[in-house]
Amino acid sequence: MSNNDQQNSGGFAKTTDFKWLSVSIVIFVLLGFATPPLQSMVQKAAELFPNLSPELIALKAKHIQITIALLATCVIFFATEAIPMPAVALLIGLVQLLFGITEPSRIVSTYAHDAVWFIAGSLAIGATLVKYKLDKRIGIIVINLAGTNTRKIVFAILLGTAIPTAFVGEHAIASMFVPIAVALYTITNRTTSAPNLGRLLLMTIAVGCMVGGPMSPTGGARNAIMIGFLSNIGVEVSFGQWLSMGVFYTVIMSGIMALILPMVFKPEVSDLGEAVTVLKQDLEKHGSMTKKQWLVTAIMTMVIFLWITDKSITKQVMGFSLGLGGVAMLGAVTYMILGLTSWKDYESNVSWGVIVLYAGAISLGAVFKSTGAASWLAGTIMSVTAPLGMDSGLPLIILVIIIGATLTNLMSAGATVAVIGPVILDMASKSGTNPLIVGIILAISTSMAFWLVIGTPASSIVYSSGKLEPGDFIRNAVIAWPIAIIVAIVMVAFYWINILNIPLQP
Numbered sequence: 001m002s003n004n005d006q007q008n009s010g011g012f013a014k015t016t017d018f019k020w021l022s023v024s025i026v027i028f029v030l031l032g033f034a035t036p037p038l039q040s041m042v043q044k045a046a047e048l049f050p051n052l053s054p055e056l057i058a059l060k061a062k063h064i065q066i067t068i069a070l071l072a073t074c075v076i077f078f079a080t081e082a083i084p085m086p087a088v089a090l091l092i093g094l095v096q097l098l099f100g101i102t103e104p105s106r107i108v109s110t111y112a113h114d115a116v117w118f119i120a121g122s123l124a125i126g127a128t129l130v131k132y133k134l135d136k137r138i139g140i141i142v143i144n145l146a147g148t149n150t151r152k153i154v155f156a157i158l159l160g161t162a163i164p165t166a167f168v169g170e171h172a173i174a175s176m177f178v179p180i181a182v183a184l185y186t187i188t189n190r191t192t193s194a195p196n197l198g199r200l201l202l203m204t205i206a207v208g209c210m211v212g213g214p215m216s217p218t219g220g221a222r223n224a225i226m227i228g229f230l231s232n233i234g235v236e237v238s239f240g241q242w243l244s245m246g247v248f249y250t251v252i253m254s255g256i257m258a259l260i261l262p263m264v265f266k267p268e269v270s271d272l273g274e275a276v277t278v279l280k281q282d283l284e285k286h287g288s289m290t291k292k293q294w295l296v297t298a299i300m301t302m303v304i305f306l307w308i309t310d311k312s313i314t315k316q317v318m319g320f321s322l323g324l325g326g327v328a329m330l331g332a333v334t335y336m337i338l339g340l341t342s343w344k345d346y347e348s349n350v351s352w353g354v355i356v357l358y359a360g361a362i363s364l365g366a367v368f369k370s371t372g373a374a375s376w377l378a379g380t381i382m383s384v385t386a387p388l389g390m391d392s393g394l395p396l397i398i399l400v401i402i403i404g405a406t407l408t409n410l411m412s413a414g415a416t417v418a419v420i421g422p423v424i425l426d427m428a429s430k431s432g433t434n435p436l437i438v439g440i441i442l443a444i445s446t447s448m449a450f451w452l453v454i455g456t457p458a459s460s461i462v463y464s465s466g467k468l469e470p471g472d473f474i475r476n477a478v479i480a481w482p483i484a485i486i487v488a489i490v491m492v493a494f495y496w497i498n499i500l501n502i503p504l505q506p
Contacts, residue, residue, distance in 0.1 A: 020082035024073045032069030037061035044376040060372065063101045067373035070095050071419060074364060078419070086353045089360020096367050110363040114231075114325035115224035120355045121328025122218060125300065126168050127349035128332075128341045130175070132293050138164070140279055143180055148273040150197070154204050155258040157181070161208030161458075162254050166215035166246075167304055173212075174458035177205045178465055180279065185467065187275035192268055198467040200265035203476055207261065207450075209458035211253040211484075213413075214444040215246040217324055218307055221358045222413040224324060226443040229365055229421045233429070235436050238311040239324070242440065245502075248495045249444055252487050257480065264476050296340055303331035361418030368422040378426035392431035393504055394493060400424055400438055401488050404445030405481065413446035413456070434506045441492055448484045450477035 037058070045060035052060065070092065077088045093111065096102035102110060138160075146156030157177065165173045181201035188194050213219035217227055217239055227237050289297075306314060306327040315321040322330065335341045368374040382391045390399045403424075407416045421442060428438035449456045453463045453470050462468060496502045 014081055014084060016084070017080065017082045020076065020080040024076045024082055027076065028069045028073045030069075031072055032066045037065040040380070041065055041376055044372050044379070048372040048375065063099070063371045064373045064376050066095070066099050066101065067367055067371045068377065070364070071368070071373070071377075075419060084353075086356040086360075089357045089363075092360045092364050092367070096363075101367060101371060107363075110366040111359040113228045113359075113362045114323040115221070115228040115362060116355060116359045117323070117325025118218070118224045118328045119221050119325075119358050120350070121325060121330075121332045122168070123350045123354065124332035124341075124346050125303065125328065125335070127346060128296060128335045129168065129300065130349070131341060131345060132296050134293060134296060137289075137293075138176065140180060140282065143184070143276060144280055148271050148276050150200075150267050150270050150272055151258070151262055153184070153272060153276075154200065154261055155254075157201065157204045158208045158211070158254045158258055161205055162212030162215070162250055165209045165212030165458075166219040166250065167307075168218075170209040170213060170220065170456065170458045174205055174209050174461040177208075178202065178462055181205060181462075182465055182467070183279060183282075184272055184275045187278050188269055188272055191274075194268040195467075196265045197267040197269060199472050200261055200267050202462040202465055202467055203265060203472060204257075204261055206456065206459045206462045206473075207257050207476070207480065208254070210447050210449065210456060211250050211257065214447050215243065215250040216307075217242045218328075219246070220413060220443075220447070221354070221361075222417040222443050222446050225358065225361055225365070225414060225417045226421055226439050227324070228362060229417075229425055230435065230439045232366075232369065233425060233435060235439070236311070237436065237440070239308045240312070243308070244500060245440055245496060246444065248491045249487060252491075253484060256483060256487070260479055260483070261476070264479065265472070292340060295338065296335070299331055299334050299338075299340075303327055306330070358414055358418075361414055364418050365422045369426075374422035374426045375430075377423045378430060381423070382427055382430060391427075392433050396427065396431055396433050397438060397441055397492055398489055400442050401445045401485055401492075404442045405448040405485055405488075408446040408449045409451045413443075413449065416446045417443055432505050434503055436506070437492060437496060437502060437504065441488060445485075445488055448481060448488075450481045450484070 041064045042057065042061040045057045045064060049057060049060050074088060074092065077083060077091075078085075083091075093102075093107050096110070097104060097107055142156050142160035143153060146153045161173050161177055181204075182198070185194060185198035185201055188197060213223070217223045217237070223242070227242075230237055306322065307324060310321045310323065310327060332346070336343065336346075385391045385396075385399060389395050403420065404416060407420065421439070424442050425435050425439055427433075428435040447456075449459070451474060453459055453468075453473055459473065463470075463473075497504055
């Protein structure tokens with residue numbers, strides 16, 4: 001497989017690591033079967049299923065124990081990629097089936113959610129944009145508008161990646177800006193040795209994608225998954241509501257990182273006039289927009305408009321909302337109906353493994369809730385954090401931010417939300433803290449994957465350029481990670497609660 005194919009696979013080309021698989025199996029057996037269920041699990045089962053016989057309550061407690069074992073095993077799988085990620089997603093359902101946790105007729109329904117449609121439709125839309133080279137055109141226009149000053153170009157790249165990432169997958173956004181950044185570096189490097197310039201431009205792309213995702217529900221699968229979890233407990237989040245809450249983080253972090261990145265990776269040149277001129281000439285070679293490119297753009301604009309107005313205008317006109325997934329699929333199908341793309345294009349250019357993975361994440365969240373495992377684990381964590389005063393209100397929110405920001409550096413953001421989302425929401429409900437605040441801040445905190453190359457797809461993509469070392473990510477993270485945590489805390493404490501008037505208690 002070529003390097004490009006591996007990059008597009010998003011790690012799905014990897015095969016089983018039998019060492020970590022063995023460790024995972026041992027942990028699953030030890031946690032799930034080495035001892036009887038804890039008394040607290042039995043009590044929780046009796047509390048949640050009071051009308052059952054003692055024998056059935058004991059069985060429900062065993063289901064809680066097995067589900068906790070499944071969680072621990074999935075954490076290892078997500079962190080080490082011991083087995084292919086789509087296999088993890090399918091294994092989640094198999095464990096439910098093999099141990100009688102979920103009936104065969106209900107297994108498929110645990111994988112079904114609007115979030116899965118959203119992910120599939122968004123990936124299909126992104127593939128169409130790339131097919132018509134709209135990604136490259138947008139990227140070059142952003143650089144041209146910035147002028148020639150290096151710092152201004154860094155700020156332009158930050159906004160040019162952050163804003164589109166809020167609406168289109170970061171895979172596509174990072175992929176379209178990397179060749180432009182490499183071109184700017186390569187052209188400049190011909191006359192002046194500028195390794196720091198290359199590091200600066202490429203790290204800017206990765207950071208831009210990180211800070212852009214939290215801005216809207218469509219900024220990443222983690223957001224869609226959280227919306228699904230919130231919906232399951234009766235909390236509906238509109239596109240506009242999430243946008244009003246998330247824009248603070250994206251704008252403030254973009255401004256701060258525009259100052260920090262040139263300090264961490266001090267560029268050797270302050271003006272990129274020669275390189276920008278070459279890129280302008282390249283844009284001219286592409287000529288004017290074609291009719292098909294305009295049509296693709298118009299449909300994408302329609303999709304964004306419907307996302308924003310789904311729970312207001314659309315619901316008022318149709319009597320019901322389409323959901324993020326329904327709108328995304330509408331766009332993907334429209335492209336096919338109008339002959340702008342084909343199923344073969346989607347088959348080849350959409351990462352179906354990503355769709356399967358997040359369907360599995362939804363299933364994990366569903367079984368965590370249905371068995372009572374989320375409630376049990378939330379109660380356990382709260383009993384530990386209560387003496388520290390971090391079991392409710394703003395202290396709980398700070399704890400959630402730190403947990404999300406830490407775990408996302410060990411596993412994917414979507415996996416982090418899928419694994420701990422139901423637990424965190426249950427903690428919020430038990431403590432009387434607004435689950436809307438807790439849920440959305442968890443999703444936003446999982447964007448803070450600054451430390452490792454594998455932290456985000458965008459980080460992996462910029463690293464694949466060959467111009468960065470793993471240590472470059474750590475150099476940036478030492479400053480950026482704690483700042484991002486502080487910005488998130490300030491956002492909740494002042495902007496959400498005092499400006500947007502979102503109550504701390506529901």
